[in-house]
Amino acid sequence: MSELAQPSAGIVVALVLSAVLFTTGLVGFLVRRNMILMFLCTELMLQAAALAFIAFGKMRGDTGGQVFVIFILTVAAAEAALALGLVVLLYRRRETLSAEAWQELHE
Amino acid sequence: MSHPLVMLLIPVVGAAATAVGPARWARWTAFLFTLAAFGVSVVHAAQFPEWHSGRFWPAVDEGAPLAAFGVHMQLGCDSVSLLLLLLTTFMMPLTIAGSFSAVSEREREYYAWFQLLEAGILLAFLSRDFIVFYLGYEFTLVPMYFLISIWGGQQRRTAAIKFFIFTFLGSIFTLAAALYVAARQAEATGTWNFALASMVDFASTQLTGREQFWVFLGLMAGFAIKTPIFPVHSWLPLAHDQAPTGGSVILAAVLLKLGTYGVYRIALPMAPAGGVETATFFGVLGILAIIATAMICWVQTDAKKLIAYSSVSHMGFVIMGLFAFNPVGLQGSVMYMISHGLSTGALFLCIGMIYERFHTKEMDQMSGLARHMPVWACFMVLFTLASLGLPGLNGFVGEFLCLMGTFVAEHDQPAGYPGVMGPWFAVVAAAGLILGAMYLLILLGKIVWGPLKVPGASADPHEHAHGDQGHGHLPRDLNFREIAILVPIALACLGTGLYPRLLLDVTEPSVRETLADYPARVNEFNAERGLKNPTLGGPVAAAEARP
């Protein structure tokens, strides 16, 4: 099993992709004003995390990574259900999807 | 675990009952429960077997501690904490009775918070473990915060926040210092143990002088703010000024004592080297507190603020006594803690009664009330005299002994307890006796004596809240309830003033426990400065050596 010592090309590609996707998701979360798309960007980040889990799991020969991705999927699904429900509620209040319509946290 | 837990649970249950029960029963529920707590504490005091030994009771059951993470949820008290506890349970029902006509909004909450406050204070006094003490000590902030911020005066929010943050900030350092000690102990022994006895044992013997210095400062950071010592006192006048009468009374009578009790029970025994090293510093602060705040009192125009500042001045005496490191001074401080609780608490009650009638505390707006309300004036004069330390009343014993303790706290004094302060400290601090007389007599001269001037009816009709609650307007002079509140305090003042032996006897063993490490440490410290007590432990021998 000594080949595990060096990550394979696929793993590296997955890791780099994961990093780029996560960054993109973060940037997206910060630049998009549409609340729904902001959540979509978090999904992007979750996606990246999942990729990294799979890649590391593969590298270490451990299936725990995959199991964790299942949890990520669970959380993502739950989040989608709740967050979208909330978004719709918020939308009903202000008739807009812009996150900037909600600044109540302002001191 | 019979009585301490019962004592602690009564106010908790009372708070629950008050909060759940009907609003019109709230005051009586609270009164009865606090009275019951007083009764139980009196029974506890009657059964207390360790009055003359300085030990705690009930004894810690080492075999089966109710412990986790080294925290021992065991309750018990020694004579000093029992006395302070009695003071608390004694003042509580009176304060609650004093709030009957003052509070008419959200009564259930008010009385429930009060009882929770009592529970927190009792927990601190009953604890034998630092973490438990700290829990009680910090918990008191919460009810007090609400009492000030809901039922307070105009600036109540600022006052409450300042009170909370200021005292909380200080006690973080206290916690940090104690955690350091516990961590060092865990390092040395392998187990975490927050029991005060073991922490004190460890810290006072195993820590280096440098460590003790910082531990002491850390512990004092919280206690000094709570006490409060002069430069960190500024939360107190505001809090007192803004708090409802009941809150002020408990704040002055009991909560401030948590600070000095902390010094007495935790800071002094835990880090004797630090105590010795900083004694001069705290002595100077004590003097500053006594004199500077007395002078500030002198120019106050608000009666309640004046008394609030006078608390700072008075606590200066306690600090002086504590840092004298001899039994005279420490006995004096304990006495002073109790008598200050009685007389200042009573003064706040008196001012509260005025405020309920006239809705002002400004001294310029009233004058010559002795004619308008003679009974009130009698009590006011009595408690003012007690507060300025008239012999025969309670304030004198503590004040005199604190200053005397400071006076004899010299490197070569013969009592076997050398100190680091000495006559100059005492004499300068004793100027507080004159200044104290000055501002308190000015208070009397302005509102009790002089040509009659009664403040007009309240400008704001909304403040007349007590009028519509079914107990009608208060009579011109005190009513039966108010007299019944003040009489027990007056009797206690007279009793402690005329027969202080009762208290002095029982606090003495505890004081000696606290001071156990000090003579040697002080001597070491003085030797470094080139001063040594030639006859430590043997002044008698020195006297006999004379031809």
Place this chain on the structure above:
Amino acid sequence: MTLPSLMLASVLAAASGDAAGHGSLADAPIVAATAAPELAWVGWVLALPALSAVACVLLAMLRVRNKLPAAATVLALGGAFALILKLYLSRGPNAAPVIVHLWDWMNFGWGGGDWKSFQADVSLYIDSLTLLWMLFVTGLGTLIALFASEYMESERGPGYARFFFGVSIFLLAMACLVMADNLVLLYLGWEGVGLASYLLIGFYYRKPSAVAAAKKAFIMNRVGDLGLAVGIWLIWVNYGTVEYGELFQKLAVGGSDQGGWDRSLIPFCLMLGAFGKSAQLPLFTWLPDAMEGPTPVSALIHAATMVTAGVYLIARMQPLFMLHPDAMTTVAWVGGITALVSATIGMAQYDIKRVFAYSTVSQLGYMFMGLGVGTAFGAAYHVFTHAFFKALLFLTAGAVMHGFAGQLDLRRLSGVRKVPGFGIVSWTMLVGCLWLAAFPYSAGFFSKDLILVQAMSKPQFQILGWLSLATAALTAYYTFRVWFRVCAGPVSYVPGEEAHGDHGHDDHGSQHHDDHGHAFHPHPPRLAMNGVLLLICLGAILAGIPGIQALRGQHNWVQEMVYASTAVRAAGVDHVTTPVAFGMDPHKVVSVFGIAASLGGIAIALWLHLLDRRMADRIRTALLSNGLTRWLPVAMENKWYFDEIYHALFRLPLWVASHLLHFFDRHFIDGVLVNGVGRVPTVLGRLFQPLYNGALQGYATTMAGGVILVLAWVAWRWLGAGGAA
């Protein structure tokens, strides 16, 4: 018949603590005090005034409007007097001191042995000095209370009860002061009489001047009390006890020399206390102001009894005053100078009570001088005689004031002697004046003579002696200035305003108003007042007997009482009674000078204030018109500007400093430090406020930044080594 030099030597020897000095006391050994539980009934001397105080409170609560409070008080004080008399008769003047323990007070210990306990109990130390003081305190107290029962009747109701409550408290505290067996209980009494004085000076509490005077009295006394307190601490540090009995024993063997402050400071600390209570320089200005109180109070507290507490303290603590060679000298000089200064002020006052108040200060100065020059007997005897004649003077002044609606200005009263009903008042006042002026062979003459003789016969005090003679002349002048103005001469008077003085402060005071609106009729005193005046006058006359005996070289009871007291024995002074001055019997010399001074003073007063009253004004005008002498009457009338000087030196700077401190506290400590620190988070927040505009993504940006920082740190910190490898 020993030489004065021997006595001086013994004083100096005792002062230096030399054992030889004590050795010479073999003939008067210090008698150890013994406990006397069988005398527990003496405790009633304290209990009776306490009970009457409680009774007064109860009567006030019951809204009693009759004279019951007075009755209760007079009964209680009379009972106390009877008890003291019984004690005196049962013991005789020469009995050994006994201690009656009543109950434990401030009493605790932390191990055996000296300095390991602090004992200050409520127990009584009874020796002859105690008895001497208590006899005239309770006796005069009873009489004056009786006088006041009539004098104060316009106040019947709560005020009446309050007055007698104050009197009872005063007697209680005074008994504690005099009978205490330790210094702390003495301190209790010391402050207690201060409290009584405060309550009674401020009796007419609606007069701002009365309230201010009461406050001033209490605070100035507190300055003195501070000295006393420091003295007590010093005594404890050095001797390990504050109980007289033990203290005197230890003084004999010498105390510990430990403690940072030298024990020779003890007398100076105690002195400060004594000066405060007895209104000596520099703490005397409260006493004249204290005349705002009702006149019986002035008579009892501020003339006869309380103000002599300082003399008592020094007489009691005399052995301690030997600890420093200059202590007694200081006492003598302060006393002498106070006597002179206040006599000059008294000369220029127009208010009768103020004249007498300054004369009290002046006479107290004599007493201190007597103590200082070494005659405790003379001082105590002067206290004794002064108590009678000064009480008499104040009571007569009070009777005049009572009768003339509060008129006290001696320019507006004349010929009272001839007003019907004022005969007894005028003649008893004359007795008082003669006694105060030290008219030959009056009691005042004897007691003053004793002091002057002692001063004259010691070279270092001779200047003081001459000063006192001058003071005696001034005293005679201002005393008779009052009497000739008020009692003699043609009848003419202006009634006082109701607002002034003791009248018309209560509701029913207005009833008087109509009575003397137009046709004013003086109210002559009735039975109680006249009776008391006569009794005290008798006492004043009888008080001369010991003086005559002393002059003849016979033993007399005052002398016996003073010499028998432990304190005087332990101090080892005052055994030499017949000194020599100018190579002659000083009594004769001094008598001649004294008589001359007294008669001269009276004669000048007679001339200026009875025969040719305009002359006084002319002299005053002449002095005022001359630029060189102008300051003299002005300064005297303005009391040498003592109040103003104190105000400028102490009160004003303190006031300014207080305001500055208050400002500093509010704006610097609270404003800059506390609120400043409190604002730091806010200011930091402002710095980053663009990030916290409430928008979700603003917070997200910050959070992301934080996460990235943590991540970067983790990468560098923990993965750094791996990456490098």
Place this chain on the structure above:
Amino acid sequence: MTPWYVAAAIAAAGLVMVLRPGRVALRRAGAVIGLAGFAMLMGFGLRLAGASATSASTPLALAVATVGVIGAVRVITHTRPVFAAIYFVLTVISAATIFLMLEAEFLAFALVIVYAGAILITYMFVLMLAHQSPEDEIGRIGAEDYDRVPREPLVAVFLGFFLLAALGSVIERVPPMAADSAPSASIRTTDAMVQAQQRLPGMQAADGVPADQPDNVHVVGLDLVARYPASLELAGVILLMAMFGAVVLARRQIELGEDERRKAAGMGGMVLDLPENERGGA
């Protein structure tokens, strides 16, 4: 180390240019620069892995990754939410392809089914729910101002640059650690496989003949129930809670909806707080 930063910086610069709305030329240039940056990142990563590690499937992986990145960038730049959501599907599919290459077949399909099939559909529904205007066609939903103009792109990309750099430095430090922990990892893997062989039906070795290697689905399933049962339960609870939450929120929506319906039905006139002039007009 430096090449990571250079590559990340180039990619970030490209992203900034892409995020400029309206300037088509700039965006195209940005896309090119960004892709170049991405390529540099990939190249550096592969060089890190070593030439020996590359295999035949590497170009395919690279291609898939590129598609995924393009999709992701479009998600955050597209002005129309619906298209953004559809680009997200592209990213999901490319991620699933990478999963397949990493021998995580079960998850690859689960990802597609759950994300593309369920979650994305929900998103689409919500998007359409939020734009009820009849004139909106599906493809035209959005394009509102807040969709067109990105918010603080410079700050965001700056942060992103740092994140990427930090992540990169983590990635480049990974291999030695993997090497260190390899033995235990292999043991665990073997362990799981042995267990699988023992426990799973049809896997038992018969008569000394070694059984088939258990496939990915088997292993994951066994892991899930054997190694992480508590976590599995927890996941179930999370889902249950989410369901409750969704139901509660939905109820709210209905109430709000009723309100609106009443308003829409012209009963808003019953509300008394109309402005004075309007009431007068009615």
